[in-house]
Amino acid sequence: MSSPVSPYLLALLSVILFSTSSYATPPISNITHESILQCLLHHSVPHNLIYTKSTTSYTSLLQSSIQNQRFDTPTTPKPFLIVSPTLESHVQSTVKCSHYHGLQIRVRSGGHDYEGLSYVSHDPPFIVLDLHSLSSISIDTSHSTSWVQAGATIGELYYRIAEKNKTAGFPAGLCPTLGIGGHLSGGGFGTMVRMYGLAADHIIDARLVNADGEILDRESMGEDFFWAIRGGGAASFGVILAYKIKLVYVPPKVTVFTKSTNLSHGAKTLTSKWQQIAYKLDDRLFIRAVIQVASDEKPCRTIQVGFESLFLGEKEELLALMGKSFPELGLKAEDCQEMSWIQSVPYFAGYKNGESPNILLDRKPQFNISFKAKSDFLTERITELGWERIWQEMLRGEEQAMLIVDPYGGRMDEIPESETPFPHRKGSLYNIQYLVGLGEGGAKEMKKHLDWVRSFYQFMTPYVSKNPRAAYLNYRDLDLGSDRVGSTTYTKAKVWGRRYFKSNFERLAVVKGKVDPGNFFRNEQSVPPLFPA
Structure with missing residues (x-):
């Protein structure tokens, strides 16, 4: 822990007065640890909740919930301060002091932001507000x-x-x-x-x-x-x-299964049939497809397709539904497991060996790799020939790439696009997430993997949604466009904003103009303020 603020600095606290609604921001060059500390302490943020780069536990706190190691390197921009509030008033004080001192805030709750925007800024200096203690x-x-x-x-x-x-x-x-x-x-x-x-x-x-x-x-x-x-x-x-x-x-019993196949065992036919039906099955039945390259040895490389399913009901009813709708999968009773809904949660998180739900209380990062992800939505089914070409493209490189394809339909078809900012409702049949590991071989290897996933994303253009080519905000992707100077106009931001929000983006920008006209809350892909004439 760094040394306490000196009595001299504490004596200055009494002269730090500013309005909560308007701020005279000092020049960035005048910002010091001492001045921001004074402000936070004056507004009742305890010293032990404020971490500077000289604080012993600064690095461990910063790294504690980083889910993508791509943003935990010596060259990654680091926050000027980390504040770890335990009371709502600490959040208020951090916002006020950051606003007054012209510092950006990045807010982190779980650290899953795919581009690290909850704890990284390319427009320093900035503060990370780490909310892990506000968890009741x-x-x-x-x-x-x-x-x-x-x-x-x-x-x-x-x-x-x-x-x-x-x-x-x-x-x-x-x-x-x-x-x-x-x-x-x-x-x-x-x-x-x-x-x-x-x-x-x-x-x-x-x-x-x-x-x-x-x-x-x-x-x-x-x-x-x-x-x-x-x-x-x-x-x-x-x-x-x-x-x-x-x-x-949720019913007292749910049923799960994972059934995998590969190209030599009918993956093409099964994937084509799954794609025809998964978005229009009984609403209680969710079957996703996880598609990946299955071997490290190039001569033996193949495509493996895993069908992962949750049914909100018992095994006997699931088998009857599958026999009627998807008999080609050959699902048998021994492929299925009945369990409580809470037991199914670890199962879909990758814990397939009957781990206790207690594992859900473990806050340690679930991933410890460097990766890049992108996303798409399917509004039309891909043909068998299309899937064959996609898999050939996946096998052509050396990547251990993964495609996760989640079906929509059901309740998603019943909610209007404008009901919330999330617009991917009726007509969005599937969401696709592309994932590729970036390896540990340095900048050259990382560039190779990044180039591959970006190239593959371009390859997928004919098969996915258009005008705009849609993306999911929670699979954040700065390749779609970004602002690194904090002055993006609405017109420029539409490049990525319409991909995430479609026609809802304009309404979001108008709301932004009303509630944060000075654009204090911003990041490389935030919603800019729009002021209608």
């Missing part, structure tokens, strides 16, 4: 609701729900270490997306710190602001403190 979860079983703070993880939320009610759940993502604040604000989908839609569709209230350091809830922020933070990426609008969510019903 309150379950109201009588009303099937929960208040969950932004720093809690999805795994913790799932565990606490099941602890209170065995037939309640929540339709969010698969990775247990996802932070609530970022995941829900970008949409959030998982294995119950066809039955219940997105996590954001079940947000019924929120608490947020705005650019003036005020705490707002749904009533005080207004419906336009509340609309924006349920799928529009809250980092453009404020700091989410907590969400109130509506829980959903």
Whole structure:
């Protein structure tokens, strides 16, 4: 821990006065650790919650939830300070002091941002507001609701729900270490997306710190602001403190299976049939396809397709449904496992050996690799010939690439595109996520892998959505365009904004112009303010 602030500096605290609604920002060159520390201490942020680069635990805290090692290198820009609030008032004080001193804020709850924007800025100096200690979860079983703070993880939320009610759940993502604040604000989908839609569709209230350091809830922020933070990426609008969510019903028993095949065992035919039906099956049935290169040895390389499924019901009914809709898969009783919904959560997080749900409380990063991800949406089915060409392209290189293809349909078809900022509803049959590891061989090897995934993304152009070619905000991709000087216009930002939000982007920018006209909350791909004539 760094040494305490000197008595001389503390004596200066009494003269640091500024309005919570307007700021006379000092020049960036005048910012010092001492001046920002003075401000934070004056506004009741304890010294032991403030980490500078000279603080012993600065590095360990910074690295504690980094999920992509690509953004944990000696050359990665580091925050000027890290503040780890334990009270909502600490968040308010950090916003006020950062605003006054002209410092950017990056807000981190789980650290899953694919481009590291929750803890990296290319426009320093900046502060990281690490919310991991704001992680309380309150379950109201009588009303099937929960208040969950932004720093809690999805795994913790799932565990606490099941602890209170065995037939309640929540339709969010698969990775247990996802932070609530970022995941829900970008949409959030998982294995119950066809039955219940997105996590954001079940947000019924929120608490947020705005650019003036005020705490707002749904009533005080207004419906336009509340609309924006349920799928529009809250980092453009404020700091989410907590969400109130509506829980959903899950049956006492669910059924899961994973059944894999490869090119020599009919993968092409099975994938083609799966693609024809997966988005229009019984809403309780979710079957995703995980497609990857299966061997390190080039002569033996093949494509493996794994079909992973959650059925919100018992095995016997699932087998009957599959026999009618997808008999080609040859699903048998021994392929299926019945379990509680909470037991299925570790299963889809990659823990296939019956691990206890207690593992959901482990906040350590689930990944320890450097990777690049991109995303697409399918609005038309890919032909068998198309899949054959895709797999040939995957096998042509040396990459251990993975495509995760998630079916939509069901409840997603019933919600209008404008209901929340997340627009990928009716007509979006599947979401595709492309993942490739970047290796550990230095800059040259990383460039090779990055070039490959970008080339493959271009190769996929004929098969995916168009006008715009859509992408999912929670699979953030700076290749789509970025702003590194903090002055992006609405016209320039449309390059990436329409990909994430389609026609909802203009409404988001208008909301931004009303609630943060000075563009205090910004990042390389944030929503800029728009001021209609």
